[in-house]
Amino acid sequence: MTTQTQISHDPVTFDIIQNALQAVADEMFVAQRKTSMSAIIYEVLDLSSSILDASGQIAASGAGIPAFIGVLDKAIAGILAKFPLDEIRPGDVFASNDPYYGGVTHLNDMVLAAPIFADGRLVAWVSNIAHWNDVGGMVPGSMSSDATEIFQEGVRIPAVKLFDAGKENKAVFDILYVNTRLPDYLRGDLWAGIAGLRTGERRIMELITKYGADTFEAAVEDFMTLGETRARKALGDLPEGSYEFSEEQDTGQVHKVVLTITKDEFIVDLTDNPAQAGSSNSSREGTEIAVQLAFKSFTDPDAPGNGGFFRPLNVITRPGTIFHVQEPGALGYYSEVEIRLFDMLLRALAHHFPGVVPAGNFASICGTVVGGPHPETGRHYTIVEPQVGGWGGWNGHDGPSGQFSGFHGETFNCPAEVAEARYGLAVDQVALNPEPGGEGQWRGGKGIDVHYRVRADNNFLSLGYTRSRIPPWGVDGGLDGSTNYVEVIRTDGSRQRFSFATNVEVNTGDVIRVVTGNGGGYGPPQNRAPQDIALDLRDGYLTPERAREIYGYDA
Secondary structure: OOOHHHHHOOHHHHHHHHHHHHHHHHHHHHHHHHHOOOHHHHOOOOEEEEEEEOOOOEEEEEEEOHHHHHHHHHHHHHHHHHOOHHHOOOOOEEEEOOHHHOOOOOOOEEEEEEEEEEOOEEEEEEEEEEEOOOOOOOOOOOOOOOOOOHHHOOOOOOOEEEEEOOEEOHHHHHHHHHOOOOHHHHHHHHHHHHHHHHHHHHHHHHHHHHHOHHHHHHHHHHHHHHHHHHHHHHHHOOOOEEEEEEEEOOOOOEEEEEEEEOOOOEEEEOOOOOEOOOOOOOOHHHHHHHHHHHHHHHHOOOOOOOHHHHOOEEEEOOOOEOOEOOOOOOOOOHHHHHHHHHHHHHHHHHHHOOOOOOOOOOOOOOEEEEEEEOOOOOOEEEEEEOOOEOOOOEOOEOOOOOEOOHHHOOOOOOOHHHHHHHOOEEEEEEEEOOOOOOOOOEOOOOOEEEEEEEOOOOEEEEEEOOOOOOOOOOEOOOOOOOOOEEEEEOOOOOEEEEOEEEEEEEOOOOEEEEEOOOOOOEOOHHHOOHHHHHHHHHHOOOOHHHHHHHHOOOO
16 A cells, blocks of 8 residues: 555656646636736736745746746745734735835735645645736826835735635725725726635645645645756856846936856846836846846746746845835836846847847837726726737747737737727727838837727826837847837827826827837848748838838849
């Protein structure tokens, strides 16, 4: 007869549990998506879910935004730092959106987490995060490029209990419901997140009942060990050395990084960077996430993305900088700081390790917030949309068009039909960006050119786009891509162009034109195959004038 001790270290059993963890995380994700109220969650998929071990290390993650998955272990660390273990009980549900208490990102992103107990001890956590359209603050949508303090950005939930030993803490629910311009949506999105946790908790308990708590924990630790082993193997294949890189930003500021690779560590030093300012700042933990994504993309994209994989990574920051904001600094547009870092790291690796990284992509979340009175109901509406854009070309491949950046990947744009049904806008055009840029032997993918027509007066537009001045870079002779921006076309024909703006008034008939960049090209344009140029002309990726100018091609 097989003993429990033998079963607890059986690799086949471990493999079953480890694959089950991934399936459970995916089921949590689906449960939350299908029950949410906001299109930013159920269409765009601006959410993520994870299962974590007792100490808060990620064991498995569901679909969703890669940059969100790395939030959840840091959020659990914030909970464990605030609550002694004897105050964490079965039936607890924690909430946190405050970057200074483990929330990591900005106040719109709410983290929910629940501990799982077996045999009288804490054995795991389930957690999720999703973007809520409005959590109060100085402007609708809660994201303002004018904010200078976090107090201006909305209600702060500093790692508190929504449920205490299974009992609802109604005071916290009431605080959330009255600190939003969209209480019905917030209520629905909140309970959808709770449903996701309950789904994960139920499935994890089924695994523990079947295999035992000891076997479950041993399988999770084995999975962590696998992640660490893969990371150290990839690290060992890299040449040791120290590599510096700097990049000018749209603002004229220069971001700098020093990469040091040893046999045991991948060190990213970000100490020499601009001081924190405005709302474009990242928490220390958020910066670490951006580095984690670049590290994994560069070393072993196929390895498990669990806590073990990132053990060789060492991130160094300096408090008071954009990569390590100090309280009470604002973080509304944290995402543009982190994506700039993610993009700079990939560019640095492309510079020092040629042939490993594609040409530059549009590399911005391109957060777009529109709202006001709905033209049919008069009720206030607010939409929050990230945008898709063009990716860079690669040796042997053109760049994909109309995709989210790698930092924000595994998400979708909101369909025009859903936008028109749920928002107070008309979608006049959804097309690829016709602007030149990104030509090469392998061209960059195209961004988008989308027109939203406003259908009521006293609407507003807020946005935060980077790569609005400096385009995605070309590689090995490929041309740079094009930039990201928003253009407001007034009914009198006048036009205003924006990259960052807050509460721009838009009225009936005004058109909000969203333009995202074309990716950079790879290789000299003169080496592009004539048949590929002909296809570009046929498909509208290229005009005859541009074909003659760049490729010397005349149809």
